[in-house]
Amino acid sequence: MLGILIIVFVAAFLIAMLLLLVASRSKESQQEKRIVSRLDSLITGASGAPEQVSDLRKHERLSSIPWLNRLLARIDIFPRVHLLLYQADLKWTVGTLLLGSLACFAGAAYATYWRTGAIGLAIIAGLLAGVVPIGFVFYRRSQRFEAFERILPEALDLIVAALRAGHSLTAAMGMVGKEMAQPIAGEFRKCFDEQMFGSDTRTAMLNLVARVPIQPMRIIVTAVLVQKDSGGNLAEVLDKAAYVIRERFRLQRQVKVHTAQGRMTGWILALLPVVLGFGLYLTNPENFSILWKRPVGIKMLYAAVIMTLIGGLIIRKIVRIRV
Numbered sequence: 001m002l003g004i005l006i007i008v009f010v011a012a013f014l015i016a017m018l019l020l021l022v023a024s025r026s027k028e029s030q031q032e033k034r035i036v037s038r039l040d041s042l043i044t045g046a047s048g049a050p051e052q053v054s055d056l057r058k059h060e061r062l063s064s065i066p067w068l069n070r071l072l073a074r075i076d077i078f079p080r081v082h083l084l085l086y087q088a089d090l091k092w093t094v095g096t097l098l099l100g101s102l103a104c105f106a107g108a109a110y111a112t113y114w115r116t117g118a119i120g121l122a123i124i125a126g127l128l129a130g131v132v133p134i135g136f137v138f139y140r141r142s143q144r145f146e147a148f149e150r151i152l153p154e155a156l157d158l159i160v161a162a163l164r165a166g167h168s169l170t171a172a173m174g175m176v177g178k179e180m181a182q183p184i185a186g187e188f189r190k191c192f193d194e195q196m197f198g199s200d201t202r203t204a205m206l207n208l209v210a211r212v213p214i215q216p217m218r219i220i221v222t223a224v225l226v227q228k229d230s231g232g233n234l235a236e237v238l239d240k241a242a243y244v245i246r247e248r249f250r251l252q253r254q255v256k257v258h259t260a261q262g263r264m265t266g267w268i269l270a271l272l273p274v275v276l277g278f279g280l281y282l283t284n285p286e287n288f289s290i291l292w293k294r295p296v297g298i299k300m301l302y303a304a305v306i307m308t309l310i311g312g313l314i315i316r317k318i319v320r321i322r323v
Contacts, residue, residue, distance in 0.1 A: 087211065088140035089183065097133055105130030116292035124305055145214050148183050149249060152216055155184050156242035163235040169224065170195050187212055201228060216245045259319040266315035270308055 078094045085092050092100075109126030113119060155176045162172035170192060177189030187208060194204040202225055209221045220241055227234045281288045291297035 083211075084137055084141060087144065088137045089144050090137065090140060092137075097137065100133045101130045104132055115289075116298075118292055118298050121292065121298060121301055124302075144183050145212065148187070148212055149214055149216055149245065151181060151184050152220075153242040153246045153249075155180050155188065156220070156238050156245070160235045160239045160242070163238075169201070169234070201225075216241070216248070219244075255321050259321065262315065262319035266312055266319065269315070270312045273304060273308060 081094050081097065085094065085097065105126040108129030109122045112125040113122035116122065158176055158179060159169070159172040162175055163169065167175070173188045173195075174192040177185050177192050179185075180188070190211070191204045191208045194207060195201060199207075205221045205224055209217050220238065223237045223241060224234065226232075227237065277288070291301055
């Protein structure tokens with residue numbers, strides 16, 4: 001029983017991470033993808049050959065356990081998971097995330113199987129619990145990117161002021177790293193340090209957009225690289241970019257206000273069956289346990305879980321408006 005649960009968890013963990021990675025990269029609309037493609041073509045230059053972006057974190061340990069670190073390094077997905085942990089500003093290793101998800105999966109699956117005796121229901125409960133640490137990582141990542149985008153216009157204003165005062169772009173980035181708040185200060189400071197330690201501007205800027213893959217940063221990095229190759233007034237371009245980012249962020253806030261009721265409805269409808277069922281079980285365990293003691297009740301539980309997930313995804317699709 002334990003071996004089956006472990007095999008199912010490892011397979012589900014890999015599939016969940018692949019799906020979440022794909023989903024995180026598919027948030028852009030078709031129009032945004034075309035814009036990014038055109039900007040990437042400008043970055044790569046006339047030769048059309050993309051440059052290799054060096055990753056300063058590729059030699060970091062994925063786990064504090066030596067044999068587990070070697071095993072995780074051989075699988076391509078786990079370095080990407082390590083990048084997600086860095087973007088979420090979590091001090092975890094990939095091994096910590098994996099073992100934490102395994103512990104959540106095993107605990108929930110064992111508790112469900114011990115109470116119900118249904119292995120299918122136990123696996124579903126374990127998978128839902130095992131995804132919780134992964135969901136927390138993506139939540140922290142989105143919160144950090146949102147905070148980064150919120151103070152990005154102020155950082156651009158500082159860069160524009162430094163450029164108009166006669167400073168170089170590298171020196172202006174160093175000023176952002178010293179004067180601004182986190183998380184933007186740390187990322188620009190790393191970009192500044194890379195250039196101080198010998199990396200050219202193109203490589204440092206591409207590393208920056210690799211660490212913070214949000215649309216405003218792609219636009220800013222592209223503007224800097226195009227100006228570096230063809231010339232132009234970089235201060236004016238960054239000033240206009242700061243204005244566009246401010247307006248975009250304001251529009252996003254308005255969209256969140258108008259969709260707040262729908263998002264709250266989705267959370268209530270998703271959590272109400274779980275909370276109500278747990279409350280009924282605490283009130284009268286004998287009557288409520290009929291659900292998993294009879295085949296019809298187990299089928300009803302399967303149907304309830306599937307329909308709740310489908311309903312939550314539909315509501316999320318309705319209230320999710322891309323700006």
